[in-house]
Amino acid sequence: MTALGTTSPGTTGPAHPASARPDPGVEAGVGRTALLVANARALEARRSEALAVDPFAAHFVRASPGCADWPDDPARVVPGDPVWERLATYFALRTRVLDDHLLAATAAGTRQVVLLGAGLDSRAHRLPWPAGTTVWELDRPEVLRFKQRVLDRLDAAPTAHRRTVPVDLRDDWTGALTATGLDPSRPVAWLAEGLFLYLPAESELAVATALDGLSAPGSTLAYEIKTGLESPTVRAAPVYADARERLGVDLLALFAPGPRPNTAATLAAHGWTTTVRTPFDHAPASRLRTEPHDALAANRWVTCVKHTGARTVVRLP
Ligand SMILES: C[S@@+](CC[C@H](N)C(=O)[O-])C[C@H]1O[C@@H](n2cnc3c(N)ncnc32)[C@H](O)[C@@H]1O
DSSP: OOOOOOOOOOSSSSSOOSSSSSOEEEEEEEHHHHHHHHHHHHHHHHHTTOOOOOOOHHHHHHOOGGGSSSSSGGGSSOOOOOOIIHHHHHHHHHHHHHHHHHHHHHHHTTEEEEEOOOOTHHHHHHHHTTTTTTEEEEOHHHHHHHHHHHHHHTOOSSSSSEEEEEEOOTSOOOOHHHHHTTTSSSOOEESSOOOGSSHHHHHHHHHHHHHHHHHOTTTTEEEEESSSSOOOHHHHHHHHHHHHHHHHHOHHHHHSSSSSHHHHHHHHHTTEEEEOOHHHHHHSSSSOOOOTTTTTEEEEEEEEEEEEOOOOOOOOH
């Protein structure tokens, strides 16, 4: 593979004002969730009939000392383990569904792909992008630095032009993105995978409004939401305490508190049409099965297309 072009955070990219917000990278807080998803993808890559094969995921996890006791082999996962079997299967399915979504957008002609809250997503290195595709990765600076260190050690070459944009998505990030070459007059395929749950409602809406401002007709967006937060009963359950201990992060504490916004309605008002699916709509192709009182039942995967002139209001179930 030949490197088509990369911009490492803080090196050849444009100068961005450092956010005053704390940024503990991948070792703590919300950054650590990027490692959690990476480990799920590392496990999936080693399964027969994997939904997605990410050859970089295990390298990211191994590079983080705080994950030394996470299983890297499906044979080491206890059947029924709520984290490394159930949640990991969810992430594997999500990866595959959103891989397919992005590749469909580029098959339809889009050549600009933006990963919001990209974390350790290696799509810029592992998917078969059409020639002329550019993939932008937006995340906080320390997360992108960690990622780049691992990719550099592997001498990894992207399969598209790749641009990394270190930003906090609660701040204004659009100037940093256009400064690295995004052309708002051409369609964009946007992805917010595992991001909005962690943003305050007003930041989620601000991101949606901002990306709309950079989206020519024909642009697409896929994002994940939860229709409700887990109840105090879930938080108090021994299974959750056990997961928190093993992962070294309190996932529920990371979710932004308060009611979630109706982002689909905001997008609809700007001319986007929206399709809402549950993970279980895709589950027949995977090992994901529903369980009674399933926390994943509140998850939705939303895909949208921007048209001109459409003004309908979508209400999420
Ligand atoms: C669950 S991970 C998902 C990563 C990636 N999208 C994936 O699915 O593998 C959430 C990511 O969102 C990023 N993130 C959360 N809040 C952010 C913010 N305010 N600004 C930039 N990135 C943020 C985190 O750093 C982390 O990498």
